[in-house]
Amino acid sequence: MKKLYALLLLQIIWGGVNAQQLTPCDTANLDSSLDLTGVIFNDIHIDTLSYAKNPLPALLADVKYKNDVYGQPPGCDPPETDECLNDGSALKYYAYYPKDHDYAACPLKAVVLAHSGSFAECSSLDQPGINKISLFLAQRGFVVFNVEYRRGIMLDSSNLSNNSVQQYKAPYIAEQDIRGFFRSMIKRERNKSQFTDYWKIDTNNIYMGGMSAGDYAVLNVARYSKSMNDALYAPPITSGNIQYVLGNPDLDFYYGEPDLDFYSFYQPKIKAVFSMWGAIPMPWNPYHTISNQPSFFADAHLTPAILFHGYMDKTFPLVDDMPYSQDVNLSPSTPTSELQYNSTDFCIRNDEGPFSLNPYPDTPDIINGSSYNMYRVLKYYSVKCEIYVDCSMKHGLDKDGPGYGSNFGTGATDAEQTELYMVQRFAIFIQKLLHPPSVYGNTIFVDCENTSKNCTTNTNCTNRSCGELIDFP
Numbered sequence: 001m002k003k004l005y006a007l008l009l010l011q012i013i014w015g016g017v018n019a020q021q022l023t024p025c026d027t028a029n030l031d032s033s034l035d036l037t038g039v040i041f042n043d044i045h046i047d048t049l050s051y052a053k054n055p056l057p058a059l060l061a062d063v064k065y066k067n068d069v070y071g072q073p074p075g076c077d078p079p080e081t082d083e084c085l086n087d088g089s090a091l092k093y094y095a096y097y098p099k100d101h102d103y104a105a106c107p108l109k110a111v112v113l114a115h116s117g118s119f120a121e122c123s124s125l126d127q128p129g130i131n132k133i134s135l136f137l138a139q140r141g142f143v144v145f146n147v148e149y150r151r152g153i154m155l156d157s158s159n160l161s162n163n164s165v166q167q168y169k170a171p172y173i174a175e176q177d178i179r180g181f182f183r184s185m186i187k188r189e190r191n192k193s194q195f196t197d198y199w200k201i202d203t204n205n206i207y208m209g210g211m212s213a214g215d216y217a218v219l220n221v222a223r224y225s226k227s228m229n230d231a232l233y234a235p236p237i238t239s240g241n242i243q244y245v246l247g248n249p250d251l252d253f254y255y256g257e258p259d260l261d262f263y264s265f266y267q268p269k270i271k272a273v274f275s276m277w278g279a280i281p282m283p284w285n286p287y288h289t290i291s292n293q294p295s296f297f298a299d300a301h302l303t304p305a306i307l308f309h310g311y312m313d314k315t316f317p318l319v320d321d322m323p324y325s326q327d328v329n330l331s332p333s334t335p336t337s338e339l340q341y342n343s344t345d346f347c348i349r350n351d352e353g354p355f356s357l358n359p360y361p362d363t364p365d366i367i368n369g370s371s372y373n374m375y376r377v378l379k380y381y382s383v384k385c386e387i388y389v390d391c392s393m394k395h396g397l398d399k400d401g402p403g404y405g406s407n408f409g410t411g412a413t414d415a416e417q418t419e420l421y422m423v424q425r426f427a428i429f430i431q432k433l434l435h436p437p438s439v440y441g442n443t444i445f446v447d448c449e450n451t452s453k454n455c456t457t458n459t460n461c462t463n464r465s466c467g468e469l470i471d472f473p
Contacts, residue, residue, distance in 0.1 A: 024105035025106040027101065027141045030431040036140050037424045037428075042100055044096060045097055046095065048092060050088065051147075051185075051255050061347050064083040064121060065121070065152055065166065067339065092148050095197075096135060096138040098139070103200040107199075110185070111274070113209050115148075115210070116212035117214075118153065119170035125148040133209075133423055137427065147178060147181050148177075154166040154341065156341040158341070163329065163330050165340075165341060169242075172242055184254050208222045208270055208274070210276065212278060215279070219279075221270075224301075245350060263301075279369060280370075280373060282367050282369060294381065297381070304385055306387075307371035307386065308371065308388045310392075310395065313370070328367065389445070390405075397415045408421065408448075409447040439457045442459060446463045448463050
């Protein structure tokens with residue numbers, strides 16, 4: 001975290017010059033006159049906390065695979081054998097909050113963020129991008145929770161284009177954790193007298209966001225109804241129903257127990273989504289046809305959204321008429337292989353497995369719709385949304401250095417500048433939801449910068465295409 005604190009110091013110094021004088025409730029309500037491209041608060045603190053239940057339930061299991069896609073970060077080496085641990089260390093989070101705010105006068109809005117990393121074990125909430133975004137948001141008047149969740153996958157080495165059973169399980173487990181965190185955040189706020197938390201949040205106006213895999217899980221938590229979850233996770237299963245082997249979506253593993261129905265009590269508190277190169281999973285049939293996709297969301301909790309995506313994304317392709325497909329095939333049986341990618345009985349909740357997927361590769365099982373698909377669904381239902389497309393960007397922002405180009409038309413020369421731009425757009429998007437302008441303006445930005453600074457009209461971008469590749473409606 002040393003680099004993060006160095007960044008924080010620089011931001012505080014910069015913010016001291018540009019800070020605005022505000023009343024506590026002006027800030028908490030993101031008054032329409034505020035220029036949210038700049039810093040509002042200077043003194044940002046970070047607390048490290050846990051949302052695990054104490055004592056930890058014996059049924060909580062965190063899987064570690066020796067063949068996980070671990071990458072090369074220092075101190076993250078694969079185990080010698082697969083492990084199934086009763087370990088709550090993954091259930092932690094960082095709380096970013098301004099200390100120079102009068103919380104007694106007005107609690108601040110909260111943002112819950114989930115990091116990227118393909119659900120691999122060595123991805124974590126310590127990634128610099130998610131922490132910079134958390135910091136930038138806190139400087140603009142939010143209490144931000146950067147949430148860790150359980151991870152662990154194996155890729156189908158026989159065919160990397162197929163999703164293994166381990167990849168199929170991982171998002172479901174992450175969603176359980178994020179739902180558990182959401183309940184824990186609300187309960188902690190109710191029981192504030194039992195803690196020394198400096199901050200207070202408005203529990204009726206909460207925002208969620210994520211990058212890549214984190215966004216995949218967040219969108220499910222924020223939007224999907226019970227029937228959508230059942231449809232998504234039921235059809236490909238040939239044995240070991242996922243709720244039987246992994247538990248229902250709302251488990252009692254967390255400080256916030258499943259005391260109330262998530263869909264009727266907790267989910268309505270989510271007011272908008274900040275989506276960064278993520279995806280919305282749907283059953284392939286019949287929703288691979290884009291015109292059918294709105295019907296899948298007929299009973300969804302369709303919150304407003306601001307969406308960022310790269311046109312050259314191969315992981316979650318923006319559209320399906322490129323060389324990259326949005327279709328997902330689950331791994332077929334591999335009976336001659338030592339590693340089983342279609343079926344597993346390791347680290348599941350009972351001894352009556354295995355948990356097995358559809359073994360037939362001829363027809364895709366899932367479609368991962370992109371930000372563009374979500375934009376079309378929201379527009380169909382007249383839900384407020386904005387989409388930002390970078391025509392040269394792949395999956396995630398470019399690495400810093402010569403040739404950096406994932407800037408969404410802003411001229412940003414490194415990832416930090418792009419992350420700041422995305423935060424500015426999200427903060428102003430929330431501001432406009434709270435204080436609707438008389439004229440909203442453009443909602444599609446293809447390699448074009450939106451320069452509005454508050455509740456003024458969005459920039460009128462006329463570009464709707466990435467060369468001859470796509471023409472947005």
